[in-house]
Amino acid sequence: MSVIQKQQISVGEAISGHDHKITIFKVKGVNPGPKVYIQANLHGAELQGNAVIYQLLERLSQIEICGEMTIVPQANPIGLNQKSGDYTYGRFDPVTGVNWNRMYHCDLSFLDEFVGRNIDASEQDIKTRFRAKLRESLKTAMANPFGLSTARRLCYSLQQMALEADIVLDLHTGPESSKHLYVPEYAKAQASYFNIPHVLLIPNEFDGALDEACFVPWWTLSNAFAEKGRQLEVMQQSYTVELGSEEMIDLEAAEHDCDSLMSYLSHMNVLSGCHYKPLNMTRYGCYLKDYKIVYAPKGGLVEYKAPFGEVLPAGEPLARFLNIDKYGEDDVLTTVTLPGDAIPILHNASSALLQGAELYKVFYQYFELPQGD
Amino acid sequence: MSVIQKQQISVGEAISGHDHKITIFKVKGVNPGPKVYIQANLHGAELQGNAVIYQLLERLSQIEICGEMTIVPQANPIGLNQKSGDYTYGRFDPVTGVNWNRMYHCDLSFLDEFVGRNIDASEQDIKTRFRAKLRESLKTAMANPFGLSTARRLCYSLQQMALEADIVLDLHTGPESSKHLYVPEYAKAQASYFNIPHVLLIPNEFDGALDEACFVPWWTLSNAFAEKGRQLEVMQQSYTVELGSEEMIDLEAAEHDCDSLMSYLSHMNVLSGCHYKPLNMTRYGCYLKDYKIVYAPKGGLVEYKAPFGEVLPAGEPLARFLNIDKYGEDDVLTTVTLPGDAIPILHNASSALLQGAELYKVFYQYFELPQGD
Amino acid sequence: MSVIQKQQISVGEAISGHDHKITIFKVKGVNPGPKVYIQANLHGAELQGNAVIYQLLERLSQIEICGEMTIVPQANPIGLNQKSGDYTYGRFDPVTGVNWNRMYHCDLSFLDEFVGRNIDASEQDIKTRFRAKLRESLKTAMANPFGLSTARRLCYSLQQMALEADIVLDLHTGPESSKHLYVPEYAKAQASYFNIPHVLLIPNEFDGALDEACFVPWWTLSNAFAEKGRQLEVMQQSYTVELGSEEMIDLEAAEHDCDSLMSYLSHMNVLSGCHYKPLNMTRYGCYLKDYKIVYAPKGGLVEYKAPFGEVLPAGEPLARFLNIDKYGEDDVLTTVTLPGDAIPILHNASSALLQGAELYKVFYQYFELPQGD
């Protein structure tokens, strides 16, 4: 029974001079609660988040929520519409090569002074004032007298909405991929509320992505207070949710992905009058430093042999290269193995690889995560 | 026990000035028999033919053949190596946009005179002399004083080998596709020797492709003799074999594709001391004019609903578009149907479609083909 | 003092589901006169036509016209916005590789019947009825039950406007290019009203382009009447105006290009109360069959030696290739010459060429055109 409101904003201008517009859905709760920001399809080929948002809007229209939600499907009008053959060239700005998800803003140079001034402030005041500082910092960055690059303007425009939220969910996909979740280390316990078996634990480092841009300031704030002897919970949670493979949508699969989000949102008390429980499953964690890219050791055509999500023992075939031009020589077929056990999470979208292409990404040191409540 | 010989030829020069080389495998029979030419991967992303050639070479090395075979995997060194993101931009020359498989040569302006001179010649003489004329015609085209375009040079270089053959197999794939076979109408009966359930029957028209460039001259020759009152069998057979989806290889699936080729080659008496029989299956035919491209009736994200190879009754869902920005409006979901029954054969490789993108290709008027012997 | 009205139409839908819109300017005369259609930038990188249209609108706003004008800058919202690095990938549909200017419609299967019915009709009736038939033919093509490709939808949408006009000017540019003009052979005498020294004379053949799609039907109509013994002037004129090099605009140069268009329009009695005279210049003609593409005879880095618009005698350096990897060998530098005299008109936009890239385009058999009145 929630009312879903719709608006459009401009996130830049096309060569034609027309605005690049995105559509935003707003859902307001009757009761107070957390602010949630959900975004999908920042990378142009990562489509499934839109299907998940469709299912989510369907669910939300049946229930009430607490707090408010801002939902942005198709967050990148340039990337979504950039084709190269049948495929979408959507990971990088086609002009500058930058990864669209590495252009967010994080400048905490004001932090020391802020902590000094607010060391005895109430938690609510700290939250309000710190968010105001983040807002101001972003605004200053957007007012750069020499302008903003295309990708920064897009990211900053999105970030203006995201920074108002207590909870941020950034919906992505891999190339050919299983589902996995990026979780800040401090929020590890929350991973059990998503129906996603593989969890990357990421440190307090800003590398340009939206989830980091959202939680790093708050985590850093907590750390700074802790150094001054005051315990302060991290007041923000951000996740990058990887929904599987790119270039496709599946509305039925999206129902399951939606269950997963509803379970987490339910746990966070965003939903009213309904309850979604997480699925019972074994969840595996891996620190970001142990999430290894296995680069193609040679050029050629590759068969992907290792299925996603299952432990591949050391020495077992990960992939097999065919170099048909070498037929009759020893190395017409070459098997690739890893020196230790690993869980393959995703692989390249093509079998045609240059030497050094990303072959697989794997959890190299993994561990079982505790079950949730 | 066949000996497989390997050589390299140049099919052009890169910007670096180095040769674009391709590798050619030659298999010579102990006994006389037809000349066979097999090629794969002219379109850069169409990889599976290389896996099939691998399996074929494995088989040939175990047996003797009659006649001789020339086998060219990775026929297009430019297209194979042209990447755009993870994917291969391999259907078109990236500089000129031309489809690599539309640049072959066919000029039959010499035909009338040839038929006049050879109206009473023996079949063998006609065959030898006609091939000499084709060779000469191609050579003249290659000697164009203003040069050749990149794509023509590549195609003509391949065609120099193909035109020497009695049997030509050009191994392709679709984007996301089921297996299907292009067969000239006069060779319809041969379709039952391939293990491929869907068969396109193509007319005697040259539209630039290798199969046409190979059979159109010989079919036209037969027609011209027929007009003069002499019956002459078409002395050439060319097929485009579509092996499924692009961007992947699968050596196990390649075994089955190889069985299919071996069955046809066996029937054509190319193989010695072994016999491959075609699988028992229902085969459907469709004339090229009834092989319909269904264009996306709108822009959006599409779910492909209709499976390949099964009859989709008129009015049943072929695909469904999601326009998430229209959530709350009538047309957030749109189902696409066809006005008549059809068999879907392939669809676009992406769910993200511009209005007018190729959504599906379907057999629109299809019929059961007779079984082979 | 003309009033310039502005409207937008949709020519397709983006993946986002939003319309691809183009802006159309309409200028109505107080007195009757010819209908004129002007379009620019169908190829995404060919920008200068927009600058010319800017100057044209400035002029038109100062004068009255006879008849009416429809002016479409930025005719291709997909091509204009398709970037690949700094450059615009605008000549071909990035998905299908088709040249955007080869997708117009021309189906004259109704012609014989039409001529039979109208053999004694008045010239005005013939004109009105023939245009109605063309309109109907295009409409039928647009209603294809299997849909239209992206490029066809765009071209047909533009053609719907162009086919209403007596005069069509399609503004293009080359890669690196001098100014030149495509003129149908029957309209050769009109070439002297444009300030463009190099003129291509094109035959009555439809090869997909807008100018052909516009004049071929009318020329064919005249021919058909002539065969029946009735002389009928060709009632349509279409020109492709090549304004120089792509990827740049220059508002000052656009003034001169605008003078050229105004001179022609003045001659055609479109302008009222002002008179533009063509410049005095020697104009050279060349038949389309003699407009030769010189393909790069090798791969390498090329210096373009021959300036545009000047006769290059046979054997003189057209270009010089550097193959630096061959330093120390004979062919580190290679000079390219032509076997006969030629006038270079344009060359490739890059010095880095694959063997077979378009090196230069040249008038190979040229002749001086008569001066106008």
Add this chain to the structure above:
Amino acid sequence: MSVIQKQQISVGEAISGHDHKITIFKVKGVNPGPKVYIQANLHGAELQGNAVIYQLLERLSQIEICGEMTIVPQANPIGLNQKSGDYTYGRFDPVTGVNWNRMYHCDLSFLDEFVGRNIDASEQDIKTRFRAKLRESLKTAMANPFGLSTARRLCYSLQQMALEADIVLDLHTGPESSKHLYVPEYAKAQASYFNIPHVLLIPNEFDGALDEACFVPWWTLSNAFAEKGRQLEVMQQSYTVELGSEEMIDLEAAEHDCDSLMSYLSHMNVLSGCHYKPLNMTRYGCYLKDYKIVYAPKGGLVEYKAPFGEVLPAGEPLARFLNIDKYGEDDVLTTVTLPGDAIPILHNASSALLQGAELYKVFYQYFELPQGD
């Protein structure tokens, strides 16, 4: 009279399985002297360095040198051959979007220990041992058990040669650009030996580029010794030489660029029996932090108004945007100015700009550099 030797090395493997080879020229002096490494065309479209190397080899073949030179034209076989339309998509790896010139190696974690051990060593020993450590560090990086990305393999392969040199010259170009030079701040005085009027002074920070990868270790070494109280000259000099615009070669202009390099090499005592003096010119410097990218403040078609190399006073037109769709509105033409004086150095290669595209790069705080001797 120098003998120029040629060899090829592999820097990776193509999808075809064939090696990506580059050609290396070696010139050995009769007398001892510095080791020089010169490379060109790491970015695929930046061609002019090859023409300069041609002229350089021509000169070197006439004289003797001291020390030895390693010269690598066409350093990037992938980038050079990657086309998108006529243009070369050569700045970024087309698969991963990374800038080819940001993937070099610099890991100085061994430095403190090294300085401790060598605090009293001779300058020559320090040099030899430090280079051995750099060599070892790079070798370790290349032996990564999970492999190397395509771009890293290329860069590291080149760096293996560059790190052996005392002097490194990396030849680049801009998009549309004037000549300029990147010089480490400590080597500022050397700028006067190049015939290049605009000089960027770069700090001791590694941002992935070759020049930085080469000089940062040695500068850091000097700093570390200085902290321990020992003065040690920086024993390495690296420069990025920007030769003008991309996508073209000009052998005559290359003569002048070659004079510039010869002048510097002469000053560094690399040349024997000849003397090249730098041209008398005013040279302007600018710190890297003041080298401003001016981003397009809007989308549209742009006229570049400000010429390169001349002071543009604050408020004067830098560029002018045409938004033809807005004809009749206020903002059909928009002039872009800067808030302070600046010297434009380069601009975008296209007039068709997205909002946020790199419009110009300018020296924003510049100063006159002292003349050389």
